[in-house]
Amino acid sequence: VQSxxxxxxxxxxxxxxxxxxGAIAKPVRAMRSRRAAEPSRSVFAAGGALLWxxxxxxxxxxxxxxxxxxxxxxxxxxxxxxLLVSSREPARDLSLLARGDAALGTAAEDGSxxxxxxxxxxxxxxxxxxxxxxxxxxxxLALSDVQLVTLPRLAMQLLLQRYPDLARRLVVTLARQVHTxxxxxxxxxxxxxxxxxxxxxLQRCTTESAPxxxxxxxxxxxLHERKRDIAAQLAITPETLSRLLRQLSRKGLIDxxxxxxxxxxxxxxxxxxxx
Amino acid sequence: VQSxxxxxxxxxxxxxxxxxxGAIAKPVRAMRSRRAAEPSRSVFAAGGALLWxxxxxxxxxxxxxxxxxxxxxxxxxxxxxxLLVSSREPARDLSLLARGDAALGTAAEDGSxxxxxxxxxxxxxxxxxxxxxxxxxxxxLALSDVQLVTLPRLAMQLLLQRYPDLARRLVVTLARQVHTxxxxxxxxxxxxxxxxxxxxxLQRCTTESAPxxxxxxxxxxxLHERKRDIAAQLAITPETLSRLLRQLSRKGLIDxxxxxxxxxxxxxxxxxxxx
DNA sequence: CGCAACATTGAGGGCCCTCAAGAGGTGTGG
DNA sequence: CCACACCTCTTGAGGGCCCTCAATGTTGCG
Numbered sequence: 159v160q161s162x163x164x165x166x167x168x169x170x171x172x173x174x175x176x177x178x179x180g181a182i183a184k185p186v187r188a189m190r191s192r193r194a195a196e197p198s199r200s201v202f203a204a205g206g207a208l209l210w211x212x213x214x215x216x217x218x219x220x221x222x223x224x225x226x227x228x229x230x231x232x233x234x235x236x237x238x239x240x241l242l243v244s245s246r247e248p249a250r251d252l253s254l255l256a257r258g259d260a261a262l263g264t265a266a267e268d269g270s271x272x273x274x275x276x277x278x279x280x281x282x283x284x285x286x287x288x289x290x291x292x293x294x295x296x297x298x299l300a301l302s303d304v305q306l307v308t309l310p311r312l313a314m315q316l317l318l319q320r321y322p323d324l325a326r327r328l329v330v331t332l333a334r335q336v337h338t339x340x341x342x343x344x345x346x347x348x349x350x351x352x353x354x355x356x357x358x359x360l361q362r363c364t365t366e367s368a369p370x371x372x373x374x375x376x377x378x379x380x381l382h383e384r385k386r387d388i389a390a391q392l393a394i395t396p397e398t399l400s401r402l403l404r405q406l407s408r409k410g411l412i413d414x415x416x417x418x419x420x421x422x423x424x425x426x427x428x429x430x431x432x433x
Numbered sequence: 434v435q436s437x438x439x440x441x442x443x444x445x446x447x448x449x450x451x452x453x454x455g456a457i458a459k460p461v462r463a464m465r466s467r468r469a470a471e472p473s474r475s476v477f478a479a480g481g482a483l484l485w486x487x488x489x490x491x492x493x494x495x496x497x498x499x500x501x502x503x504x505x506x507x508x509x510x511x512x513x514x515x516l517l518v519s520s521r522e523p524a525r526d527l528s529l530l531a532r533g534d535a536a537l538g539t540a541a542e543d544g545s546x547x548x549x550x551x552x553x554x555x556x557x558x559x560x561x562x563x564x565x566x567x568x569x570x571x572x573x574l575a576l577s578d579v580q581l582v583t584l585p586r587l588a589m590q591l592l593l594q595r596y597p598d599l600a601r602r603l604v605v606t607l608a609r610q611v612h613t614x615x616x617x618x619x620x621x622x623x624x625x626x627x628x629x630x631x632x633x634x635l636q637r638c639t640t641e642s643a644p645x646x647x648x649x650x651x652x653x654x655x656l657h658e659r660k661r662d663i664a665a666q667l668a669i670t671p672e673t674l675s676r677l678l679r680q681l682s683r684k685g686l687i688d689x690x691x692x693x694x695x696x697x698x699x700x701x702x703x704x705x706x707x708x
Numbered sequence: 709c710g711c712a713a714c715a716t717t718g719a720g721g722g723c724c725c726t727c728a729a730g731a732g733g734t735g736t737g738g
Numbered sequence: 739c740c741a742c743a744c745c746t747c748t749t750g751a752g753g754g755c756c757c758t759c760a761a762t763g764t765t766g767c768g
Contacts, residue, residue, distance in 0.1 A: 264619070274622060286608030289601075295615040318604070319597035326564075326590060329600070332607035333561030339614035340570040344539070346621040347549060347668040351756070385715070393622040398756060400716050416715095626724070660747070673724060675748055 206231075209256050209307070212280035214327040223321050230313035234306045241265060242283060242306050243298035249287035251308035256280055258304030261387070265297040273390045276301070276383055285331055288314075349432055351394045355402050356430035358392060359412070363421055376413070377421040385417075406430075481506075484531050484582070487555035489602040498596050505588035509581045516540060517558060517581050518573035524562035526583035531555055533579030536662070540572040548665045551576070551658055560606055563589075624707055626669045630677050631705035633667060634687070638696055651688070652696040660692075681705075 206228050210219050219227075233256070236242065242260055243253055260283065261273040274296065277283070287294040288311040300306075318325040345354050362379045381388065389399040403419075406412045411427055413420040421427060481503050485494050494502075508531070511517065517535055518528055535558065536548035549571065552558070562569040563586040575581075593600040620629050637654045656663065664674040678694075681687045686702055688695040696702060 264623075272623070274619065286611040289605045289608040290612060292612075295612050295619070315601060318600055322594035322597070322600065325593055325597065325600040325604070329593070329603055329607065330564045332604065332611060333564040335611050336561040336607060336614065337565060337567075337570050339611065339618060343614060343618055343621065344549065344570070346618065348539075348547070395757060396715070397717080397758085401756095404716085670725060671747070672726085672749085676724095679748085 209280050213254055213282055213331070214324075215330060219327075220321075220323070223317075223324055226317055226321070227309070227324075230309055230317065232308045232310075234308075236300055236304050236306055238300050238302050238304075240300040240304070240306075241297060242300055242304065243294050243296070245294045245297050248292065249284060249290075249294045249311075251310050252285050252288050252314055253283040253298070253306065253308045254281065254285070255283050256305040256307045259301040260304060261299050261301055262296045263299070263390075265299065271297070271299050273299075273387055275391060276387055278382070282331060282335075285328065286335070346393060351392065351398055352402060352405075352430055353432045354392045354394075355399065356406075356427045357432070358388070359419065359421065360424075360427055360431055363424070377424070379419045379421060381417040381419065484555050488529055488557055488606070489599075490605060494602075495596075495598070498592075498599055501592055501596070502584070502599075505584055505592065507583045507585075509583075511575055511579050511581055513575050513577050513579075515575040515579070515581075516572060517575055517579065518569050518571070520569045520572050523567065524559060524565075524569045524586075526585050527560050527563050527589055528558040528573070528581065528583045529556065529560070530558050531580040531582050534576040535579060536574050536576055537571045538574070538665075540574065546572070546574050548574075548662055550666060551662055553657070557606060557610075560603065561610070621668060626667065626673055627677060627680075627705055628707045629667045629669075630674065631681075631702045632707070633663070634694065634696065635699075635702055635706055638699070652699065654694045654696060656692040656694065 207218060207221075207224050210224055210227060211217075232251075242255070243249070243262075244265070255277060257279070259276065259278045261271070262275040262277065262283070263271055263273040265271050283298045283306075284294050284296075318328065345357060349357065359379060363377050385399055386396040389396045392399070394402075403412070403414050407414050409426075411421070411423045411430070413422055482493060482496075482499050485499055485502060486492075507526075517530070518524070518537075519540070530552060532554070534551065534553045536546070537550040537552065537558070538546055538548040540546050558573045558581075559569050559571075593603065620632060624632065634654060638652050641654060660674055661671040664671045667674070669677075678687070678689050682689050684701075686696070686698045686705070688697055
């Protein structure tokens with residue numbers, strides 16, 4: 159249980175870190191920073207096509223569909239710390255994050271926030287709750303300045319009627335969420351902390367270093383979030399994560415330098431991950 | 434880890450139990466039984482309308498949509514123990530259970546099966562994987578003789594194009610699954626065994642005794658599955674579940690008689706469940 | 709420099725799993 | 739009909755994993 163201010167502050171710890179001395183000996187924290195320095199054109203630059211293909215699938219949407227989505231979308235720029243989705247009021251819109259970082263979790267009345275999952279860049283915040291006529295199951299908190307896009311459910315429903323391809327993509331989006339959540343539940347039920355962390359690391363390896371060109375010996379994973387947030391995602395305490403890092407490092411599976419992890423033994427990690 | 438035969442056998446333990454002596458002193462196991470005694474007309478009796486409204490929502494589907502679904506649906510009667518969905522091969526169909534009981538979980542090569550969730554009656558087995566072009570995240574095992582319905586993804590996609598209302602219902606179905614899984618993940622991450630069991634009991638109270646007419650003092654919950662399966666759903670061992678039952682019973686929150694649980698203190702249970 | 713937050717490390721303890729034994733019930737074969 | 743195998747549930751003893759609490763080191767900031 160921690161205050162929102164703390165979580166935000168953590169993201170701005172190192173706005174000018176790469177300028178400092180050692181890039182090896184000291185933790186190189188490739189946090190998401192310096193965002194304000196860039197112009198705000200964002201994903202909407204190309205008329206929004208980039209945003210929609212990022213969240214609705216790669217085969218580009220028809221221009222008229224993009225235009226229609228653009229018509230019904232409400233776009234808002236919100237500061238870090240904003241509550242983007244609240245489980246206390248009925249979900250009337252589909253919501254997605256066009257730009258910035260956010261955490262899904264549970265917000266308490268006292269202002270604390272328990273993160274369960276973290277999101278970045280263009281990604282859905284909640285594509286499902288609006289269809290159920292109830293409240294979202296999770297809250298969403300902006301960890302950086304963000305651009306929030308909301309799609310009224312009723313308007314979206316009309317669009318689905320008109321553009322069957324859009325409906326198919328929404329189905330795929332939700333199916334992917336079901337898949338991800340099913341795997342997450344499975345891990346929580348059957349794997350211990352070590353296994354879950356190994357699986358987490360492996361996923362970071364594959365999704366992050368897509369250009370797996372260079373000698374695949376030591377894969378380097380940069381931790382984009384605070385370790386306590388990683389721990390929260392794995393449902394363990396920061397202390398346990400710290401011990402796990404040391405433990406795996408002692409076994410020679412990984413090499414930890416601050417916020418940079420070099421994976422030395424992929425098969426070994428896979429064995430720990432269970433399957 | 435247990436053999437499939439054991440799980441099946443467990444369901445037929447008491448085919449003629451209600452005829453026996455004491456309904457109070459002895460465990461009254463209202464298991465799903467005597468199914469073979471009933472005629473096999475099943476949910477498809479009324480032209481399938483019952484089935485589809487059960488899995489796709491209450492406002493009845495248009496007759497032509499029902500007919501179209503019926504056209505593309507493959508219906509199979511399978512014996513207990515059949516593997517209904519396999520995570521070892523790509524999902525080409527949406528699959529649902531028209532009749533019977535099944536468990537979702539993980540099947541190992543040695544024939545053992547780790548259940549994670551149990552389903553009964555008309556219910557979706559897997560409405561999502563087919564859209565992803567990959568393998569299902571879970572296996573499904575028939576616990577009783579079942580009627581399996583599969584819908585080829587391609588044919589389904591054509592139907593979604595023709596009938597937008599059908600697309601909307603599929604979206605709602607998937608959204609509901611996302612909601613359920615999100616809550617399950619939350620419980621696993623933040624609640625201990627006692628809290629998860631309390632939450633499970635409360636859900637059984639509300640979904641089961643829909644006709645909450647009679648004096649709401651002692652709510653009676655009948656355990657439809659083996660306790661070891663309940664334990665598996667809660668990600669605890671049968672031993673722990675047994676101890677939990679005794680513990681809650683000693684506290685006066687519930688009263689346990691075999692497979693019948695009387696809930697004596699709903700507010701107390703709610704407090705244990707956390708929220 | 710002092711403060712605040714994060715990460716790390718150690719000590720202690722609680723929750724829950726593992727292992728083992730026993731009771732009760734059911735189906736099977738002698 | 740009874741012995742036997744087999745399953746389930748229960749109960750106890752022991753132990754491991756991970757949490758909690760506390761102290762310390764490090765880094766960034768006013």
